[in-house]
Amino acid sequence: MKIIKAEYTVSAVKAEQYPQDGRPEIAFAGRSNVGKSSLINTLVQRKNLARTSSQPGKTQTINFYSVNDLLYLVDLPGYGFARVSRAERERWGRFIEAYLNQRRELVAVVLLVDIRHPPTRDDVMMYDWLCYFNKPTLVVATKADKISRGQWAKHLKIIRNELGLKPEHQLLPFSAETRQGREEVWDWLARAAGI
Ligand code: GDP
Numbered sequence: 072m073k074i075i076k077a078e079y080t081v082s083a084v085k086a087e088q089y090p091q092d093g094r095p096e097i098a099f100a101g102r103s104n105v106g107k108s109s110l111i112n113t114l115v116q117r118k119n120l121a122r123t124s125s126q127p128g129k130t131q132t133i134n135f136y137s138v139n140d141l142l143y144l145v146d147l148p149g150y151g152f153a154r155v156s157r158a159e160r161e162r163w164g165r166f167i168e169a170y171l172n173q174r175r176e177l178v179a180v181v182l183l184v185d186i187r188h189p190p191t192r193d194d195v196m197m198y199d200w201l202c203y204f205n206k207p208t209l210v211v212a213t214k215a216d217k218i219s220r221g222q223w224a225k226h227l228k229i230i231r232n233e234l235g236l237k238p239e240h241q242l243l244p245f246s247a248e249t250r251q252g253r254e255e256v257w258d259w260l261a262r263a264a265g266i
Pocket residue numbers: 101102103104105106107108109110122123124125149213214215216217245246247248249
């Protein structure tokens with residue numbers, strides 16, 4: 072995907088703040104620190120469009136980034152941060168659920184997991200949740216540069232098994248460091264968004 076224009080649009084805390092122009096949206100979900108901002112920045116070829124390493128668990132907004140005036144990449148708040156209170160977690164859940172469940176512009180979801188580790192309980196819960204919402208889903212295994220290429224297949228297999236990945240869901244290794252997987256992720260996003 073050739074990026075002509077990429078810009079931050081809005082950080083929403085309620086549905087009335089979502090963009091109103093009807094463009095397709097692709098949401099990104101994953102636990103804090105998994106590399107979500109880095110993936111978005113790599114996709115749009117900008118160093119700092121999505122904030123990296125902002126205080127984990129503090130960003131409880133849904134952030135919209137407009138790409139080529141064609142679609143939105145939507146950064147969902149990271150989950151699985153231990154210091155977040157139960158009340159906050161519940162608020163997070165309701166907010167995200169409403170977005171995933173009711174947003175008509177949402178065409179697909181990308182779930183990020185760390186290639187180095189088996190998915191956490193939260194990752195498995197999130198994956199099950201996405202299956203329940205029945206949206207096209209791509210799983211991206213981040214930080215692929217942190218293990219040798221020869222180890223990828225073994226790690227991807229563990230992720231596939233632990234998530235119980237369905238045959239219709241693809242799993243792609245990705246690295247923001249080397250940009251490995253960027254084209255493959257874009258191909259998938261473009262197809263999902265119909266652009
Ligand atoms: P977020 O909280 O999910 O948005 O995660 P960030 O994108 O802020 O990344 C968390 C940390 O992991 C930062 O220190 C990043 O530099 C690092 N990181 C993210 N992606 C990669 C990657 O592909 N390779 C390596 N080596 N580090 C990464």
